[in-house]
Amino acid sequence: MTGAHSPSAAHPRTRPPGEHHHPTTTPPHPRETHVTGATIWLTGLPSAGKTTIAHALADRLRAEGRRTEVLDGDEIRTFLSAGLGFGREDRHTNVQRIGFVAELLASHGVLTLVPVIAPYAGSREAVRKRHQQEGTAYLEVHVATPVEVCSVRDVKGLYAKQAAGELTGLTGVDDPYEEPASPDLRVEAQAQTVQESAAAVHALLTERGLL
Ligand SMILES: Nc1ncnc2c1ncn2[C@@H]1O[C@H](COP(=O)(O)OS(=O)(=O)O)[C@@H](OP(=O)(O)O)[C@H]1O
Ligand SMILES: Nc1ncnc2c1ncn2[C@@H]1O[C@H](COP(=O)(O)OP(=O)(O)O)[C@@H](O)[C@H]1O
Structure with missing residues (x-):
């Protein structure tokens, strides 16, 4: 269909039937402009520090008055991705679902932090592409703590379980982790405090004009 309501490059999402365009005379909310x-x-790998850095950064961003969400991997697997396992296909599906929700939030002005392993480069690339198509900013941060450090931290006891033969398919041990070739930022979290790691991501946001 052509005409006033046809989708355009600037507004690529399809408006549901019956939903009307807001009158152009309504000004946007001043705080949102x-x-x-x-x-x-x-x-990054399990126990790399993804969740800890995300929450430290979220606290700081909220204190600075920014709308911020953390899409926690474990929470997502309880609700949005309930029933998915840790095989290649399920991990890909999980990452695409999270990417979809993240893009929606981000497109509405939310700084959306996603501490999720996303072990496959192709899955991450698909999420980046989706953001590009929608014109939404996307940054990839590799929390590059080496497996030797992660396995000592072992926050959830997964490395010990794998070593004891009680678990197979642990990312970075007996399941793949495809390291990002050119992330927007690589954080050597094993050599930093949590606040230093969070500050490095904060500096990236500033550098990219997002703060
Ligand atoms: N086999 C195996 N491999 C990796 N991780 C495992 C596994 N089993 C359970 N867990 C726990 O689940 C969390 C990973 O889920 P995610 O949704 O973040 O990862 S994924 O992108 O779908 O791979 C991950 O959370 P984090 O430790 O916060 O990374 C693990 O605690
Ligand atoms: N610079 C750092 N950044 C993030 N976590 C760190 C750092 N230094 C030490 N840690 C510790 O490492 C652990 C990382 O756990 P977590 O954030 O749950 O990892 P992940 O979400 O990647 O599985 C936490 O106990 C945290 O306190």
């Missing part, structure tokens, strides 16, 4: 959202994906 200069707010740019973004998805900040923190990828």
